Amino acid sequence: xxxxxxxxxxxxxxxxxxxxxxxxxSSSYSPSLFWYVQHPNKGLQLLLKYTSAATLVKGIxxxxxxxxxxxxxxxxxxxxxxxxxxxxxxxxxxxxxxxSKIIFGSGxxxxxxx
Amino acid sequence: NAGVMQNPRHLVRRRGQEAxxxxxxxxxxxxxxxxxxxPEEGLKFMVYLQKENIIDESGMPKERFSAEFxxxxxxxxxxxxxxxxxxxxxxxxxxxxxxxxxPQHFGDGxxxxxx
Numbered sequence: 001x002x003x004x005x006x007x008x009x010x011x012x013x014x015x016x017x018x019x020x021x022x023x024x025x026s027s028s029y030s031p032s033l034f035w036y037v038q039h040p041n042k043g044l045q046l047l048l049k050y051t052s053a054a055t056l057v058k059g060i061x062x063x064x065x066x067x068x069x070x071x072x073x074x075x076x077x078x079x080x081x082x083x084x085x086x087x088x089x090x091x092x093x094x095x096x097x098x099x100s101k102i103i104f105g106s107g108x109x110x111x112x113x114x
Numbered sequence: 115n116a117g118v119m120q121n122p123r124h125l126v127r128r129r130g131q132e133a134x135x136x137x138x139x140x141x142x143x144x145x146x147x148x149x150x151x152x153p154e155e156g157l158k159f160m161v162y163l164q165k166e167n168i169i170d171e172s173g174m175p176k177e178r179f180s181a182e183f184x185x186x187x188x189x190x191x192x193x194x195x196x197x198x199x200x201x202x203x204x205x206x207x208x209x210x211x212x213x214x215x216x217p218q219h220f221g222d223g224x225x226x227x228x229x
Contacts, residue, residue, distance in 0.1 A: 044157070044205070103159075
């Protein structure tokens, strides 16, 4: 069975400080992992994806994530938060060869303090 | 290069009515997915379709819900005899291929409100 856990439902940081959004997964097979961002009343936008290539994945808007198999983690980071980063972030795990078995985390709401 | 288009953006129905949600995938994409998002929750998979075929409907409620993706035209998610609990945001996503390492592209959703 596969699952994904986002450890924080809400994270608040000051503008210009680092961002860390945590995600742990459980999968019997080599997973594909994604981070999506959702702004209010909008759909989900892909930030980055891991598909068994480099373990450090760089995405859009300065975000990156590191796949750590030993820790079954795929945490999302950004060195310096910007006000426009305030949004909901979802970690997603999929089972290769089963496109419909896509599991979303419950989301982390990121707030940015001026 | 238009993205995934969903309409309407907002839909209000009274209990017992029917709701039809439409999704046009990105150009060149033949795989469509429907998700439901309740307030303060993540997305829950409902159904996965290819042109004229339902591949996986394991996330669809057994009654009142149906989906189609005809050879021509958009994918339709249909909810019959709506109830208050159907109020949610419904998102459609598309991808060019069936394998799960292809990212899905999402529409902006249809927010369904049941009076």
